[in-house]
Amino acid sequence: MPQELLRLATAGSVDDGKSTLIGRLLFDSKTLFTDQLAAVERASRDRGEDYPNLALLTDGLRAEREQGITIDVAHRYFATPRRRFIIADTPGHLQYTRNMVTGASTADLALILVDARKGVLEQSRRHAFLASLLGIPHLVLCVNKMDLVGWSRERFDEIREEFRRFAMKLSVPDLTFVPVSALHGDNVVHRSTSMPWYEGVPLLHHLEEVHVASDRNLVDARFPVQYVIRRDDFRGYAGTLAGGVFKPGDEVLVLPSGLRTRVREIVAPGGRELAEAFAPQAVTIRLTDDLDVGRGDLICRPGNRPHSGQDLDAMVCWFSDRSTLAPGATYTLRHTTRETRAEVRSLDYRLDVNTLHRDESAAALALNEIGRVHLRTRQPVLFDPYRRNRATGSFILVDDTTNDTVAAGMITGAATPVVWHAATVTRDERPTRGLTVWLTGLSASGKSTVAAELERLLVAAGRPAYRLDGDNLRHGLNADLGFGAADRAENVRRVTAVAQLFADAGIVAIVSLISPYRADRAKARAAHEDAGLSFVEVFVDTPLEVCEARDPKGMYARARAGEIRGFTGVDDPYEPPVAPELVLRPGDGDPTTMASAILNLLDG
Numbered sequence: 206m207p208q209e210l211l212r213l214a215t216a217g218s219v220d221d222g223k224s225t226l227i228g229r230l231l232f233d234s235k236t237l238f239t240d241q242l243a244a245v246e247r248a249s250r251d252r253g254e255d256y257p258n259l260a261l262l263t264d265g266l267r268a269e270r271e272q273g274i275t276i277d278v279a280h281r282y283f284a285t286p287r288r289r290f291i292i293a294d295t296p297g298h299l300q301y302t303r304n305m306v307t308g309a310s311t312a313d314l315a316l317i318l319v320d321a322r323k324g325v326l327e328q329s330r331r332h333a334f335l336a337s338l339l340g341i342p343h344l345v346l347c348v349n350k351m352d353l354v355g356w357s358r359e360r361f362d363e364i365r366e367e368f369r370r371f372a373m374k375l376s377v378p379d380l381t382f383v384p385v386s387a388l389h390g391d392n393v394v395h396r397s398t399s400m401p402w403y404e405g406v407p408l409l410h411h412l413e414e415v416h417v418a419s420d421r422n423l424v425d426a427r428f429p430v431q432y433v434i435r436r437d438d439f440r441g442y443a444g445t446l447a448g449g450v451f452k453p454g455d456e457v458l459v460l461p462s463g464l465r466t467r468v469r470e471i472v473a474p475g476g477r478e479l480a481e482a483f484a485p486q487a488v489t490i491r492l493t494d495d496l497d498v499g500r501g502d503l504i505c506r507p508g509n510r511p512h513s514g515q516d517l518d519a520m521v522c523w524f525s526d527r528s529t530l531a532p533g534a535t536y537t538l539r540h541t542t543r544e545t546r547a548e549v550r551s552l553d554y555r556l557d558v559n560t561l562h563r564d565e566s567a568a569a570l571a572l573n574e575i576g577r578v579h580l581r582t583r584q585p586v587l588f589d590p591y592r593r594n595r596a597t598g599s600f601i602l603v604d605d606t607t608n609d610t611v612a613a614g615m616i617t618g619a620a621t622p623v624v625w626h627a628a629t630v631t632r633d634e635r636p637t638r639g640l641t642v643w644l645t646g647l648s649a650s651g652k653s654t655v656a657a658e659l660e661r662l663l664v665a666a667g668r669p670a671y672r673l674d675g676d677n678l679r680h681g682l683n684a685d686l687g688f689g690a691a692d693r694a695e696n697v698r699r700v701t702a703v704a705q706l707f708a709d710a711g712i713v714a715i716v717s718l719i720s721p722y723r724a725d726r727a728k729a730r731a732a733h734e735d736a737g738l739s740f741v742e743v744f745v746d747t748p749l750e751v752c753e754a755r756d757p758k759g760m761y762a763r764a765r766a767g768e769i770r771g772f773t774g775v776d777d778p779y780e781p782p783v784a785p786e787l788v789l790r791p792g793d794g795d796p797t798t799m800a801s802a803i804l805n806l807l808d809g
């Protein structure tokens with residue numbers, strides 16, 4: 206059996222062919238047992254159908270009890286020689302928001318199905334939004350029933366573009382499109398002969414290959430203690446790793462007490478001693494010193510602690526049809542292995558999942574609604590933001606009178622005790638409107654040159670504009686930063702904050718930063734969206750060979766000679782944007798022409 210596991214969440218209605226698609230995956234990858242196959246064939250014949258009706262394999266979802274609430278999520282298991290798979294399948298009925306939030310929160314990949322005839326529907330957008338809210342790093346849009354649109358490439362391209370435009374507003378780090386016919390098996394497991402124009406791989410191939418190992422958080426070691434095992438002179442702490450890696454000998458910190466000790470031994474459920482353990486393994490950890498550690502404590506590494514706080518900002522999805530969430534109410538908050546009372550201090554806004562509009566005047570959240578709240582807990586909570594760690598960043602709220610789980614939440618951060626001082630001047634009252642143009646690309650791709658041209662054109666036209674150039678800022682504001690992934694992320698975060706100030710002030714902020722990581726750029730975009738500011742991502746797509754031939758500062762030569770390590774494009778990654786507003790390629794003209802293309806976009 207292959208070791209690597211991919212958790213996959215599907216969502217959509219039966220009409221889109223989801224059940225048939227899952228059935229097809231199971232059927233063509235030959236993971237079905239022969240008696241199951243025979244039963245399907247028999248049932249299909251009885252119904253007078255020519256094909257084995259693969260939907261019969263996946264329909265009839267069982268209600269499951271999990272964490273005290275009934276959810277209709279069916280889990281299916283299959284394996285190929287490359288990987289093991291768990292499919293959490295959410296039915297497409299009204300309660301799906303709740304079901305998806307509970308069923309898909311640990312998924313590595315979300316698979317959204319659309320019918321090629323109908324295209325992108327409201328529910329496809331909703332699923333994509335939920336997938337991004339849940340932090341699912343990979344998204345696949347399967348355009349199904351391609352046979353019913355004559356295997357049309359134009360139709361596929363049209364749907365892809367429409368979806369891409371919507372996905373641009375979300376933070377989706379990886380988006381893939383596959384045209385399929387689940388009924389006939391085209392591009393599910395085997396390559397389609399009817400769509401020779403499709404250059405990608407069949408769905409299963411993608412599922413087998415998609416890189417998920419690096420999505421896991423192996424940095425922040427977190428072990429919430431579930432229970433204490435005491436037997437004679439044995440004392441161990443059982444639980445499930447919520448992040449990172451632990452090894453015998455590691456120095457560890459126990460929170461909230463703050464006591465330090467070392468890991469003496471790590472034992473797997475069968476009693477086998479482990480050389481190391483990583484999330485999401487369930488293990489028993491023994492410590493060198495006999496400390497007073499109990500359920501709800503958290504073991505981490507001394508240099509890397511979670512946040513501890515009583516004021517939390519969180520996105521919550523409301524599950525109850527018997528009550529609503531409203532400021533002032535208190536609930537039991539269950540977070541990792543801890544429980545504490547929590548009061549809803551404020552509802553900041555309710556989100557319309559279809560339009561992404563924020564309604565700040567909303568007074569409450571009803572069934573399936575999502576909104577941002579500020580919670581105040583009685584005991585401090587040891588957490589990480591959900592984006593960083595889905596296990597220590599999530600919680601559920603339980604209504605004490607009914608004992609119902611009424612909400613699931615994702616912590617966005619600590620609600621700071623610093624109060625935002627509102628201005629008396631509104632943006633509309635300023636003479637000009639600002640926004641951010643974000644140029645990303647390899648070193649020497651032409652970002653700075655195009656940015657300078659754009660600044661010149663804007664100022665000549667009487668529009669205030671100002672360049673924020675990575676190189677230049679690294680002389681001052683960012684002089685303390687290097688080029689490791691964490692420093693580049695911090696670089697992007699700071700420049701984002703500065704660009705927002707300029708844009709808020711009515712100036713066009715023109716950022717030119719390599720900004721090689723998709724996730725960092727997605728945060729820059731999200732921060733602008735949060736502040737109601739436009740963000741225009743421009744990918745200066747100059748191939749590495751061209752950049753290297755230009756090499757105006759001789760940096761590539763130095764990197765090739767080994768004088769500079771971790772140089773983007775040479776021995777450090779560059780992740781191209783998935784859905785930039787504009788792509789500039791060398792054939793598109795000189796820097797002035799390129800700058801004009803950006804200007805047209807701003808005016809358009």
Ligand SMILES: Nc1ncnc2c1ncn2[C@@H]1O[C@H](COP(=O)(O)OS(=O)(=O)O)[C@@H](OP(=O)(O)O)[C@H]1O
Pocket residue numbers: 647648649653675676679688692693694696697717718719720721758760769770771772773777
């Ligand atoms: N290791 C390594 N990797 C990439 N770039 C390096 C490195 N070391 C120095 N330089 C020079 O720094 C410039 C990139 O800075 P940025 O702030 O744009 O980079 S990043 O966004 O933080 O990735 C970049 O300038 P530009 O050529 O203008 O892009 C490089 O000349």
Ligand SMILES: Nc1ncnc2c1ncn2[C@@H]1O[C@H](COP(=O)(O)OP(=O)(O)O)[C@@H](O)[C@H]1O
Pocket residue numbers: 646647648649650651652653654655717755757791794795796799
């Ligand atoms: N559109 C373009 N066509 C041809 N050369 C360009 C173009 N834009 C920039 N260049 C040249 O490429 C080199 C690198 O440009 P620069 O703006 O410094 O890149 P970056 O800021 O991305 O590192 C410069 O020598 C510049 O003259």
